[in-house]
Amino acid sequence: MKSIVIYFSESGNTKKAAQFIAQETHSDIDELKPTKPYPDNYDRLVEVSGDEIDNNIHPAIDKDFNFSDYNVIYLGYPTWYHQTPMIINSFFDTYDLSNKTIIPFTTTYSSEFDESKPFIEKISATRNVKLATGFRANSDTEIKKYLTK
Numbered sequence: 001m002k003s004i005v006i007y008f009s010e011s012g013n014t015k016k017a018a019q020f021i022a023q024e025t026h027s028d029i030d031e032l033k034p035t036k037p038y039p040d041n042y043d044r045l046v047e048v049s050g051d052e053i054d055n056n057i058h059p060a061i062d063k064d065f066n067f068s069d070y071n072v073i074y075l076g077y078p079t080w081y082h083q084t085p086m087i088i089n090s091f092f093d094t095y096d097l098s099n100k101t102i103i104p105f106t107t108t109y110s111s112e113f114d115e116s117k118p119f120i121e122k123i124s125a126t127r128n129v130k131l132a133t134g135f136r137a138n139s140d141t142e143i144k145k146y147l148t149k
């Protein structure tokens with residue numbers, strides 16, 4: 001069974017978690033990026049990402065992935081506004097993920113995984129994927145706890 005870690009990370013925390021997960025699970029790894037980068041300025045980032053939610057904007061992704069070789073996708077994202085960033089909607093819009101197992105993970109300041117969980121459940125519901133129980137990946141300990149369960 002071949003796996004890949006795909007992550008969206010704005011300030012590096014999810015990237016770090018993704019790298020650790022890839023190492024621990026012997027997975028390939030790649031980054032999910034919007035075509036139009038988010039602003040570096042925090043206030044502007046808050047504005048732009050909030051506007052995406054308010055207006056149901058699914059930002060375009062900057063590259064074509066081919067997931068045909070993989071059965072399992074670890075999908076990482078920061079929790080934004082107690083939910084999944086809108087690029088996660090774009091991810092499910094853009095790729096054929098039929099019959100793949102998706103294992104979501106998130107990094108957060110303090111939110112639990114359970115906050116973004118209903119959003120990933122809703123987004124993936126019509127996509128013919130197997131959604132695994134996900135987890136929060138705020139530390140190596142938290143990650144290992146999930147992976148060794």
Ligand SMILES: Cc1cc2nc3c(=O)[nH]c(=O)nc-3n(C[C@H](O)[C@H](O)[C@H](O)COP(=O)(O)O)c2cc1C
Nearest residue numbers: 009010011012013014078081082107108109110111
């Ligand atoms: C726009 C925005 C909204 C956020 N909302 C939340 C939140 O609802 N709950 C939380 O615990 N952290 C929140 N955070 C903090 C991030 O989830 C946290 O810093 C995460 O680890 C960032 O991951 P990254 O470095 O991969 O981008 C938010 C950060 C940003 C920029």
